[in-house]
Amino acid sequence: MRLRKKWWARPEMEASEFCVIKPREYKGKWKDEFGDKKPIHLELGCGRGSFISQKAEKNLDKNYLAVDLKDEVLIYGLRKVEELELKNVRIVPLNITFISEIFDKDEIEKIYINFCNPWPKERHNKRRLTHTKFLTEYKKFLKSGSEIWFKTDDDQLFEDSITYFKESGFNIEYLTYDLHNSDFKNNIVTEYEEKFSTMGTKIKFLIGRLI
Template sequence: MRMRNKPWAKEKMNEYPQYVIQNPEEQKGKWKTYFPQEGPLFIEIGTGKGRFITEMAKAHPDTNFIGVELSDNVLVSALDRLIEAELPNVKLLNANAKNLGLYFEPGEINRVYLNFSDPWPKTRHEKRRLTFKEFLAVYESVLVPEGEIHFKTDNQGLFEYSLVSFSHYGMKLNYVSLDLHNSDFEGNIMTEYEEKFSNKGNRIYRCEVQFPKR
């Protein structure tokens, strides 16, 4: 589905520097002092319209969150949600995940969330999948030692591919659910896509994986 172009998106994001990080490279190595309170820093890559990151921030006020979204046309929807919520512990970043190393020092991030990422099903597009080994190397470079990725999708093919990718990278599987909404997992916060796909009867897959000790 083609994303509707919003030519005013960047201008609006620039109007709310308290919510949208303007010059992230200037904060590299200083993220602990960026938020009003100290706390672990969790990021969601592909934050979409912001439901997950906003609700997580509400549920965990002692944790700081950054929603990373490449599309400014999408990020402005997350911005609208954040303006309404007025949460001090969540910010938004209009950036490509492959560039995280430009904005964060090693060990500055405590956890990465990947929710309903584009599956890029064609083999020739494998390198675009957010669980491809080159992306895993980027996440590892900015996470704390033995940091975690929490991953959700309704796409069985992407989930199976990701489990293999995690395993080949040497990561430890701490939790795997092949049907999250019919499991005993507590505290799940749904994304917009999750609710949509679940209502259609799609199973939701989830895993928590940990990088190896180096």
């Protein structure tokens, strides 16, 4: 579905202390931006910010960067962060293809990927955020031993992603094909997750640890 352009979104984002418009200028300086030495976690494809705002509110001992491309979506995540006054969150407008350009080595300690586009056609598989191509990029700025948490409703994407993680030097630390009926205790339900679960779709989830 094509998003209607919201011309007012970018000026509002530029005026907010919780939004980083030029993230490349912060490479190697993210701890300075937050003003402390807390671990930094990254959500790729944050959408309207439901997950990151809940995660950050419950974990004030961590800092969070929430990345997505469209201002029309990010503006709602930004407003959630502002409403909750989450000083440990920054919203970052960026095409994820360029994600390794904004971080130095070892700058990020965990990544969350929730319900990314499955790109089902084989010729488009390399656009998947869990594809080996992307996982190799993440390794440029992830600390050794860091985790990637991945959730999806898509069966084929999940199966392929298991292979991608193994090929890219990640151990699968946790895996379930039915998250809501598993023993995993720290789940935060996203908007898409609630929608798919209501439809009877089982949520797949894994944790990959960088060796």
